[in-house]
Amino acid sequence: MIFHGTDVRHQAVAQLRAGAKNADVARALGVPLGTVSYWRHMDRAKRGECPGAHNPKCPRCDGRELDAAAYSYLLALYLGDGHIIQHSAHRAPSLMIACGDTWPGLMDECEAAMRAVFPDNSVCRVRRTGCHNMKVYSKHLRCMFPQHGEGKKHERPIILEPWQQQIVDEYPWEFIRGLIHSDGCRITNWTTRMVAGERKRYEYPRYFFTNKSDDIRKLCSDTMTKVGVEWTVLARGSDPFNISVARKASVALMDQHIGPKY
Structure with missing residues (x-):
């Protein structure tokens, strides 16, 4: 440093x-x-x-009103590409979420969610090679993200607390959107079929969510099931790290609420 x-x-x-x-x-x-x-x-x-800079209020500690929809989205971004760190130079820890420069719209949505969840705290963008770290300082980050802990997320249990699960159940599409924006994508696949003796190429859209954590993948698949999205596990070799959404009706439902990154 x-x-x-x-x-x-x-x-x-x-x-x-x-x-x-x-x-x-x-x-x-x-x-x-x-x-x-x-x-x-x-x-x-x-x-x-x-405003509130000297003693920002916390929804968990002080009962401040929480923008639950923004929190559901931000929680998913944190589970995918976020981490909480504590530098000795700062009294408060910081939440950083890495956003690729390819998707400026994602950066804007992440910043907006941070400001909505932490209205009394400063949010900034830190430039890195090929990406920006969206950053917010708060003494209450561990209150809002109790999944924080030592080590990589896929090497420790990731379980939502009841109040978090209640928010995800109330705003499931915001949660799924955050997961896709962090560790997911919408791509166009193609295949060939024989039609009247002639091989023709067909293209179709597909969503993927990829994460090494069994718990985070389960949070994704369980939430998809609740909103009526059919999904399958697509393994690369012996690693079942990919959740795939390929059925036409489910892709259309995802398009209605999520769509490609931008």
Whole structure:
């Protein structure tokens, strides 16, 4: 990790207070955009310009109202491409969800969900090679994502708590959408058939969800079953890591609620 000196931080804050944009300050000083965004947030918090910045409320601890639909989507993104980390330089842990640059719409939806679930906390985008990490700091991340733990998700149990399952049951399509947006895709398959003695090519759409965690795949398949989507397991070799949706009616249902990444 690269640490930036106090002088650099003071220069950045001075430029931000003068009206400079985060991206311009980051380029001028050679500092990551996420770092500049964090410095700006902390400076605003010290001056009391961030509502709730000193003590953001938590739906679990304080009974704050929760945007359940946004949470169902964000929970699925976390299970697929997210992780929670604690740096010694920050008092609060951060949730980071990796979003590929190929799908800018996914980045926008992820950011919107983060802001809806954590309205009193700062959300930023951290540029990485080929992707951006969507990032939010909160002392209550472990309250909202109790699946957090040491090690990789597929090497430990992933079980939703009753209040989480209730949200997923209420907003199943948001949950499925988040899973497909993280570890899934919509592709066009093709096959050939003999018709009147002539071999013809046929194309058809198909959805895949791929994850090494048995528990996360089960959460996906159970939720699909509840909304009427027929699915099968497609193994690569001996590894049953893929959930496939190929039946025409089920693909049409998925298209109605999810569609391709964008």
